[in-house]
Amino acid sequence: VLSPLRRRIVGTTMRAGELSRSDLARRLSLSRSSVSPEISDLLAMGVLVADRHSPSTGGRRGALIAPAGPGVAVLAGVDIDADRVSVALTALDGTVLASDTLEMDAAADPAIALRGAAEMIERDLAPAAGPLQALGISIAADVDPVTGRPVSAPTMPRWADWPVCDFFAERFGVRAFIDNDVNVLALAEAAHPHTGPGLGPSFIVMKISRGLGCGIVVDGKVFRGSAGFAGDLGHICADQHDRTLCACGNRGCLEVLAGEPAILTEADALADEGRSPILAALREQHDGVLTLDLVGAASAAGDAAVGSLLRDVGKHIGFVLAGVVSFFNPSAVLVSSGLGGGEDILLNGIRELVYQRALPFSTRGLQVMRSHFHRDGGAVSAAVLAAEGWLGMAGTVAERRALVSRTSRSSVVTDGTGP
Amino acid sequence: VLSPLRRRIVGTTMRAGELSRSDLARRLSLSRSSVSPEISDLLAMGVLVADRHSPSTGGRRGALIAPAGPGVAVLAGVDIDADRVSVALTALDGTVLASDTLEMDAAADPAIALRGAAEMIERDLAPAAGPLQALGISIAADVDPVTGRPVSAPTMPRWADWPVCDFFAERFGVRAFIDNDVNVLALAEAAHPHTGPGLGPSFIVMKISRGLGCGIVVDGKVFRGSAGFAGDLGHICADQHDRTLCACGNRGCLEVLAGEPAILTEADALADEGRSPILAALREQHDGVLTLDLVGAASAAGDAAVGSLLRDVGKHIGFVLAGVVSFFNPSAVLVSSGLGGGEDILLNGIRELVYQRALPFSTRGLQVMRSHFHRDGGAVSAAVLAAEGWLGMAGTVAERRALVSRTSRSSVVTDGTGP
Numbered sequence: 001v002l003s004p005l006r007r008r009i010v011g012t013t014m015r016a017g018e019l020s021r022s023d024l025a026r027r028l029s030l031s032r033s034s035v036s037p038e039i040s041d042l043l044a045m046g047v048l049v050a051d052r053h054s055p056s057t058g059g060r061r062g063a064l065i066a067p068a069g070p071g072v073a074v075l076a077g078v079d080i081d082a083d084r085v086s087v088a089l090t091a092l093d094g095t096v097l098a099s100d101t102l103e104m105d106a107a108a109d110p111a112i113a114l115r116g117a118a119e120m121i122e123r124d125l126a127p128a129a130g131p132l133q134a135l136g137i138s139i140a141a142d143v144d145p146v147t148g149r150p151v152s153a154p155t156m157p158r159w160a161d162w163p164v165c166d167f168f169a170e171r172f173g174v175r176a177f178i179d180n181d182v183n184v185l186a187l188a189e190a191a192h193p194h195t196g197p198g199l200g201p202s203f204i205v206m207k208i209s210r211g212l213g214c215g216i217v218v219d220g221k222v223f224r225g226s227a228g229f230a231g232d233l234g235h236i237c238a239d240q241h242d243r244t245l246c247a248c249g250n251r252g253c254l255e256v257l258a259g260e261p262a263i264l265t266e267a268d269a270l271a272d273e274g275r276s277p278i279l280a281a282l283r284e285q286h287d288g289v290l291t292l293d294l295v296g297a298a299s300a301a302g303d304a305a306v307g308s309l310l311r312d313v314g315k316h317i318g319f320v321l322a323g324v325v326s327f328f329n330p331s332a333v334l335v336s337s338g339l340g341g342g343e344d345i346l347l348n349g350i351r352e353l354v355y356q357r358a359l360p361f362s363t364r365g366l367q368v369m370r371s372h373f374h375r376d377g378g379a380v381s382a383a384v385l386a387a388e389g390w391l392g393m394a395g396t397v398a399e400r401r402a403l404v405s406r407t408s409r410s411s412v413v414t415d416g417t418g419p
Numbered sequence: 420v421l422s423p424l425r426r427r428i429v430g431t432t433m434r435a436g437e438l439s440r441s442d443l444a445r446r447l448s449l450s451r452s453s454v455s456p457e458i459s460d461l462l463a464m465g466v467l468v469a470d471r472h473s474p475s476t477g478g479r480r481g482a483l484i485a486p487a488g489p490g491v492a493v494l495a496g497v498d499i500d501a502d503r504v505s506v507a508l509t510a511l512d513g514t515v516l517a518s519d520t521l522e523m524d525a526a527a528d529p530a531i532a533l534r535g536a537a538e539m540i541e542r543d544l545a546p547a548a549g550p551l552q553a554l555g556i557s558i559a560a561d562v563d564p565v566t567g568r569p570v571s572a573p574t575m576p577r578w579a580d581w582p583v584c585d586f587f588a589e590r591f592g593v594r595a596f597i598d599n600d601v602n603v604l605a606l607a608e609a610a611h612p613h614t615g616p617g618l619g620p621s622f623i624v625m626k627i628s629r630g631l632g633c634g635i636v637v638d639g640k641v642f643r644g645s646a647g648f649a650g651d652l653g654h655i656c657a658d659q660h661d662r663t664l665c666a667c668g669n670r671g672c673l674e675v676l677a678g679e680p681a682i683l684t685e686a687d688a689l690a691d692e693g694r695s696p697i698l699a700a701l702r703e704q705h706d707g708v709l710t711l712d713l714v715g716a717a718s719a720a721g722d723a724a725v726g727s728l729l730r731d732v733g734k735h736i737g738f739v740l741a742g743v744v745s746f747f748n749p750s751a752v753l754v755s756s757g758l759g760g761g762e763d764i765l766l767n768g769i770r771e772l773v774y775q776r777a778l779p780f781s782t783r784g785l786q787v788m789r790s791h792f793h794r795d796g797g798a799v800s801a802a803v804l805a806a807e808g809w810l811g812m813a814g815t816v817a818e819r820r821a822l823v824s825r826t827s828r829s830s831v832v833t834d835g836t837g838p
Contacts (some may be wrong), residue, residue, distance in 0.1 A: 200645045214746075216747075218637050227781070228779045322743050326655050327746065329650075331646070357670070362651060
């Protein structure tokens with residue numbers, strides 16, 4: 001286990017990608033002489049490396065410190081969505097060592113889904129060069145901050161109270177960390193060395209899948225709301241004229257208009273009615289089942305009917321996000337979906353409504369853009385959660401109270417730091 | 420000027436109302452021996468008092484420390500709204516020493532409004548027992564965080580870039596602090612010794628006047644958004660069926676449906692059409708001009724038509740707040756209006772829609788209630804801003820970057836602490 005100072009050194013280096021010893025000391029508000037011995041030890045342990053040299057700045061050229069690549073600490077990420085389970089193994093520097101996806105009705109059977117995820121990790125770990133240090137889980141459900149277990153989600157009711165963390169912690173003998181998928185995305189975006197700082201201190205990351213939710217970053221930290229349920233966008237009213245009943249009992253919910261099932265139902269209708277021959281052909285090539293990937297591909301191929309569908313979906317989302325932008329004044333709205341090449345037109349629909357409805361003051365400087373973690377990136381973002389948890393960076397982004405871990409021997413262990 | 424540690428001691432005591440030396444040391448994460456000499460000095464200076472004794476807890480009975488009442492430090496608060504200017508003088512312990520209001524078209528003439536406010540303060544200061552230490556200004560407009568001057572507000576365009584802080588700082592020779600009225604309300608609620616802690620760490624305070632905005636508290640601090648414009652509720656769409664054009668160029672904005680002018684127009688119609696004889700009588704008694712006070716009084720007197728009007732206004736607000744609650748998951752929504760006894764029925768309209776539209780998870784534990792600072796409390800909340808600024812508590816609630824002060828001699832001075 002790393003000492004608190006060593007954790008801070010590794011975590012800060014991870015966030016920065018690479019940096020000089022002086023920069024590192026400055027970011028930690030410590031003297032160079034107090035961090036130097038610790039850095040030397042971490043270099044000797046192989047957790048950090050000092051390969052590249054910084055460009056000359058008129059003074060001495062110092063080696064740049066960076067987190068170790070493959071071979072030292074391996075982190076596992078598991079992403080659990082209603083219709084698939086994905087895993088990824090990464091190095092501390094973010095290099096993806098392996099990744100795997102199992103398309104299945106995960107909502108229906110937690111036990112089979114977890115076993116599938118564990119087997120994928122074991123298969124991928126075998127050729128991995130280093131020891132597994134920690135595991136992070138991203139799940140499309142809210143997580144009870146006390147028990148660390150999923151609470152009942154409309155899209156994944158069978159996962160309620162399932163001991164997901166315990167399962168992985170016991171199977172692999174490492175600490176496991178769990179959080180709601182959009183909070184994990186927000187954490188990973190904030191920690192992303194190349195983009196986190198550029199996003200500004202307060203932004204949101206929205207995910208489009210069966211449900212529609214967002215992770216919220218306030219001053220660099222994930223904000224979960226007073227009871228842990230912030231970021232629910234799916235049940236905000238997006239259309240007072242719409243009469244479709246939502247699972248929540250209301251009408252006009254964004255989820256009914258812009259969730260994955262709504263998009264696929266509309267897309268199937270376009271294919272059925274001959275309005276999108278491209279989509280009909282793609283569907284036939286894929287066993288008659290459309291996915292967001294295929295819808296995005298049809299849009300990217302120039303299909304006007306599909307483009308119009310995605311623009312309309314974007315406008316529904318944009319109507320709700322206009323309210324969020326007025327209320328929250330974020331510097332960026334990042335969108336993660338499985339639409340691939342279709343995401344651009346969706347983003348334009350979102351932008352259209354946000355710029356139409358929110359006041360110029362709130363949108364000056366606002367970026368509406370793709371998340372770095374698209375649908376296949378969920379497991380990679382969960383590996384970031386594992387790294388942040390392992391490094392004890394809980395106080396900076398992943399907050400302790402949502403991180404409940406269990407080792408193979410003891411019962412529930414919570415990180416002893418703050419707040 | 421108080422040293423940073425003394426400021427923290429006074430500020431913490433102010434927040435708590437009163438507390439023992441041990442509790443104070445604990446809250447500051449310091450030893451009793453390091454705070455004791457500072458406390459003794461502050462007692463000698465008269466900034467703190469040690470009158471009451473704590474109830475016996477089996478050990479020694481220690482004196483409770485409290486902020487000084489009238490006679491030592493006087494703080495002034497100025498609240499500038501479109502149709503009135505209010506001032507209040509308070510002691511450090513929150514005792515209101517004097518307050519005064521000038522009903523006038525403040526939106527139309529900043530110079531006359533400011534002169535009127537200064538004259539009220541001078542009149543009230545004469546009999547006040549102690550020296551003025553600092554002045555806080557709450558204004559119904561956004562404030563540029565760099566210049567400390569109002570930016571163009573649709574309801575108060577003439578105040579744009581007016582050197583409001585400079586005016587008071589020069590006139591009274593004290594530091595002056597300014598912020599948007601709803602941010603000041605949020606700050607004052609968070610700092611309120613009897614309620615701040617009970618509200619939970621993250622809540623919003625909404626104000627109903629010409630515009631509709633809210634202050635946002637995240638983990639005890641006022642959150643202003645990435646560019647300082649968070650909390651705009653007035654231009655979130657509250658009714659997609661409504662065709663009334665808003666000043667912002669959109670339709671269906673909450674401001675058009677639930678702002679003070681909208682309420683008064685509807686109330687006038689009720690009086691004109693004979694549907695509310697009570698309101699017609701009240702209007703006649705008040706020179707033919709209705710105010711929110713009178714509308715509230717008619718509702719409190721049992722007028723069904725007015726009650727129905729306020730319930731409908733509440734439902735429009737509740738529709739927008741349901742989205743805010745889903746997104747932000749606050750522990751409390753506080754409402755400040757000039758409706759007096761009519762606020763209860765408005766609150767019920769708000770609650771109805773919030774509980775109808777937001778998911779049970781988000782609303783479990785949610786409090787929807789009146790703010791402690793109703794319309795006449797704006798100046799008192801501005802005096803809290805003065806106290807927080809004077810004590811350098813900027814880092815804890817009032818954030819430095821929105822607090823720009825100017826002394827009578829120097830140019831813009833910003834507090835050197837944080838973020």
